[in-house]
Amino acid sequence: MNQANINQVLIVGGGTAGWLTAAKLAKQLNSQDPTAVQVTLIESPDIPTVGVGEGTWPTMRKTLAELGISESEFVRHCNASFKQGTQFVNWKQAPENGKDNDYLHLFSSVVEASDFNLSPYWSLSEQQKNFADSISAQGALCRDKLAPKDLTLAEYQGAQNYAYHLDAAKFAELLKSHACNQLGVKHLSANITAVKQDQSGDIASVETDSAGELFADFFVDCTGFKCLLLGETLGIGFNNIQDKLLTDHAVTIQVPYQDENEPIASCTISTAHQAGWTWDIGLQNRRGTGYVYSSAHQSHDEAEATLRRYLGANTDHLSSRLIKMNCGYREKFWHKNCVAIGLSAGFIEPLEASAIFLIEASGNMLAELFPRQKSAMAHVADKFNRSFLFRWQKSIDFIKLHYYLSKRQEAFWLDNKKPETVPETLLNAIAHWQHHPISQYDFDNVYEPFPLDSYQYVLHGMEFSQALDHNRARYNKTMQAQYYFQRAAKLTEQLQKQLPSNRDLLNKLKQYSFQKI
Amino acid sequence: MAKVSPINAQAHANTKIKQDPGFAHSQGQHLIPIVVHEFAPASQDTPIVFIKDSETGRFMAMSLVGLKPGENVLVGEQWKGTYIPQVLRNYPLVVAKGKEEGQAILCLHQDSPLISETEGEALFDENGEQTQWCKKMAEQVISSVEQNQITQGYVQYLAEKQLIAPQTLNMNISGEQYSLNGLYVINEQALNDLADETLLEMKKLGYLMPTYAALLSQQRVHNLARIKTA
Numbered sequence: 175m176n177q178a179n180i181n182q183v184l185i186v187g188g189g190t191a192g193w194l195t196a197a198k199l200a201k202q203l204n205s206q207d208p209t210a211v212q213v214t215l216i217e218s219p220d221i222p223t224v225g226v227g228e229g230t231w232p233t234m235r236k237t238l239a240e241l242g243i244s245e246s247e248f249v250r251h252c253n254a255s256f257k258q259g260t261q262f263v264n265w266k267q268a269p270e271n272g273k274d275n276d277y278l279h280l281f282s283s284v285v286e287a288s289d290f291n292l293s294p295y296w297s298l299s300e301q302q303k304n305f306a307d308s309i310s311a312q313g314a315l316c317r318d319k320l321a322p323k324d325l326t327l328a329e330y331q332g333a334q335n336y337a338y339h340l341d342a343a344k345f346a347e348l349l350k351s352h353a354c355n356q357l358g359v360k361h362l363s364a365n366i367t368a369v370k371q372d373q374s375g376d377i378a379s380v381e382t383d384s385a386g387e388l389f390a391d392f393f394v395d396c397t398g399f400k401c402l403l404l405g406e407t408l409g410i411g412f413n414n415i416q417d418k419l420l421t422d423h424a425v426t427i428q429v430p431y432q433d434e435n436e437p438i439a440s441c442t443i444s445t446a447h448q449a450g451w452t453w454d455i456g457l458q459n460r461r462g463t464g465y466v467y468s469s470a471h472q473s474h475d476e477a478e479a480t481l482r483r484y485l486g487a488n489t490d491h492l493s494s495r496l497i498k499m500n501c502g503y504r505e506k507f508w509h510k511n512c513v514a515i516g517l518s519a520g521f522i523e524p525l526e527a528s529a530i531f532l533i534e535a536s537g538n539m540l541a542e543l544f545p546r547q548k549s550a551m552a553h554v555a556d557k558f559n560r561s562f563l564f565r566w567q568k569s570i571d572f573i574k575l576h577y578y579l580s581k582r583q584e585a586f587w588l589d590n591k592k593p594e595t596v597p598e599t600l601l602n603a604i605a606h607w608q609h610h611p612i613s614q615y616d617f618d619n620v621y622e623p624f625p626l627d628s629y630q631y632v633l634h635g636m637e638f639s640q641a642l643d644h645n646r647a648r649y650n651k652t653m654q655a656q657y658y659f660q661r662a663a664k665l666t667e668q669l670q671k672q673l674p675s676n677r678d679l680l681n682k683l684k685q686y687s688f689q690k691i
Numbered sequence: 692m693a694k695v696s697p698i699n700a701q702a703h704a705n706t707k708i709k710q711d712p713g714f715a716h717s718q719g720q721h722l723i724p725i726v727v728h729e730f731a732p733a734s735q736d737t738p739i740v741f742i743k744d745s746e747t748g749r750f751m752a753m754s755l756v757g758l759k760p761g762e763n764v765l766v767g768e769q770w771k772g773t774y775i776p777q778v779l780r781n782y783p784l785v786v787a788k789g790k791e792e793g794q795a796i797l798c799l800h801q802d803s804p805l806i807s808e809t810e811g812e813a814l815f816d817e818n819g820e821q822t823q824w825c826k827k828m829a830e831q832v833i834s835s836v837e838q839n840q841i842t843q844g845y846v847q848y849l850a851e852k853q854l855i856a857p858q859t860l861n862m863n864i865s866g867e868q869y870s871l872n873g874l875y876v877i878n879e880q881a882l883n884d885l886a887d888e889t890l891l892e893m894k895k896l897g898y899l900m901p902t903y904a905a906l907l908s909q910q911r912v913h914n915l916a917r918i919k920t921a
């Protein structure tokens with residue numbers, strides 16, 4: 175039995191996780207060849223997908239390009255728009271005298287921090303401009319609601335690094351059609367009524383209400399929060415992180431544009447409120463908005479009122495949806511012949527859009543290391559589990575950093591800063607960073623989900639006080655630093671002139687397409 | 692923005708079009724649009740390159756006539772090339788699309804210095820009929836429009852097959868450094884690596900000759916440098 179080959183993969187669940195994983199596996203394992211691993215996806219016709227998840231990371235460009243999807247078609251089909259980072263409004267502190275405060279976490283810097291770290295030079299030289307604007311052109315582009323590219327750049331290439339905002343349902347639909355028509359994925363629609371295990375405890379088959387009993391050698395659990403295979407069947411426990419990150423619900427509202435030429439933001443706007451924060455994501459045809467909050471600190475009714483207040487007038491007629499968030503991650507992601515990807519593996523409040531990129535990373539690693547023999551499974555499972563345990567924990571650290579540095583005084587915010595809620599790894603790092611710039615050696619694990627640059631945008635954006643004066647002598651490459659600061663300023667000016675608005679470029683893409691070259 | 696207006700017998704009863712053998716109106720343009728039918732003769736003088744239209748992202752075929760933006764080394768008292776691109780010869784006449792599908796209207800660049808009341812070829816005769824010259828020009832301009840469409844198809848084909856690749860043109864002429872960005876040229880390697888079926892398809896479509904002409908024309912930068920320094 176142990177020498178048995180793994181030929182058939184059954185993916186259970188047809189949300190973003192299921193379809194991304196199916197497409198990646200089929201593409202990288204070449205499932206169109208009948209002697210290669212065969213991929214089947216089953217989804218329930220009755221259980222809806224979670225229906226949110228509209229912010230992505232720049233990794234999505236590589237994912238789409240590798241799958242052979244045209245960027246222009248993707249943008250058209252998914253009502254997608256270009257995202258260049260996240261603007262954090264009122265995270266530093268509550269608005270004072272009605273005046274908001276904000277900072278940006280951007281995708282591009284003039285020089286990568288691992289090549290030349292501008293952070294200490296910025297801290298020591300008392301620049302006129304904030305950190306983000308000193309080292310990147312992208313903040314200005316976000317404020318002006320400009321696109322990161324124009325039609326003369328080839329598909330997936332940008333004048334600045336970028337990701338997308340997308341309609342989750344449309345995205346799953348596009349992936350489905352591409353996976354089934356181009357990549358050789360088979361698709362079934364039925365409800366799973368029972369999961370059967372063999373004597374070794376492996377999953378042997380799933381029974382369905384309308385597609386019979388389905389056997390496979392390997393199962394991917396993409397059943398969302400339910401975690402039908404890995405959790406309910408195989409009994410893998412769940413590490414709840416409610417004691418670290420306090421939000422547990424989201425209320426969402428989709429907001430149509432007032433008129434068809436209303437500008438489209440080219441970054442996600444995340445605004446802090448009394449007991450949580452709102453996301454505001456501009457697609458082509460509507461905004462997707464939601465309020466992520468702690469029900470221990472605010473009632474559902476007050477939460478919905480908070481979101482509606484944020485949205486302003488003219489939204490009373492728009493319906494809202496309440497989502498209960500199960501925040502945490504599985505004790506293991508891969509057990510026996512089953513791996514969980516997506517919400518079934520875990521979920522952290524969606525502040526930095528980390529969910530979809532962890533799905534991409536899971537799909538990549540699974541495809542790359544895919545065991546063709548059962549005997550190879552344990553080894554790969556172990557690698558996978560260690561890698562993703564690390565990634566989830568570091569993602570929690572990074573999200574927590576946003577809260578830990580806040581000076582807001584409401585109960586939710588103060589509770590979020592209590593030392594017992596903060597992972598020790600983060601406390602240690604922050605203590606170190608008070609007197610040292612962040613170093614690439616703080617991020618020497620290849621599985622690090624968020625890069626050094628991301629931490630710096632947040633630290634300096636939140637006005638973290640970093641005292642480097644005692645070590646000034648060490649940072650003596652001031653000429654070079656000055657050169658980069660000037661380059662950022664020049665690039666800002668140049669790109670502001672050159673780039674079209676997000677809306678204009680998206681309108682043009684309805685008619686024209688990016689070239690492949 | 693250049694103003695164009697339809698020609699008509701009343702407004703242009705006395706309008707004449709002068710000839711300018713130096714094509715001075717193209718001064719300041721380092722790229723002149725050409726159609727695929729012109730690749731063979733144009734490739735004798737200048738590099739044939741491709742650029743993207745920033746409004747549409749589409750590739751366009753161009754004759755490169757200068758070594759830096761805004762420079763045209765071929766204008767002068769006489770055009771300094773052996774071949775004069777059609778778009779220059781058509782000027783100041785152009786065709787605009789009419790309201791109905793397929794309708795073409797002959798128009799005039801209003802601000803052209805070639806327009807005169809006294810000198811040159813008349814557009815209309817004393818009976819208000821188009822002159823022979825005008826009819827001939829109209830035919831030529833309309834046929835350019837068709838050739839443009841054919842060129843669009845051809846260039847898009849090159850792009851899809853990735854037979855063109857971005858190329859920065861760097862030159863050092865008499866100690867001065869020149870650099871031109873945003874240009875694409877035929878990629879010799881990609882052309883050599885073409886699958887047999889594609890090669891056959893290109894042959895049938897008549898795409899091989901212009902493609903090789905464009906490839907060879909890359910050498911003509913030296914021609915531009917020579918004219919420039921002459």
Ligand SMILES: Cc1cc2nc3c(=O)[nH]c(=O)nc-3n(C[C@H](O)[C@H](O)[C@H](O)COP(=O)(O)OP(=O)(O)OC[C@H]3O[C@@H](n4cnc5c(N)ncnc54)[C@H](O)[C@@H]3O)c2cc1C
Pocket residue numbers: 186187188189190191192216217218219220221222223224225226227228229230342364365366367396397398399400402424464497499515516517518524526527528529530531
């Ligand atoms: C409020 C909120 C905001 C978010 N924002 C972001 C964001 O900005 N960026 C980001 O990256 N991520 C975000 N996420 C996360 C993101 O939405 C998910 O990671 C992503 O949608 C993947 O979901 P999924 O495919 O795992 O699960 P789901 O979409 O829930 O899909 C589950 C699938 O399993 C199927 N299924 C379940 N049970 C059965 C059964 N018995 N038989 C057959 N089929 C079954 C269902 O039919 C469905 O197809 C957000 C999540 C929430 C809750």
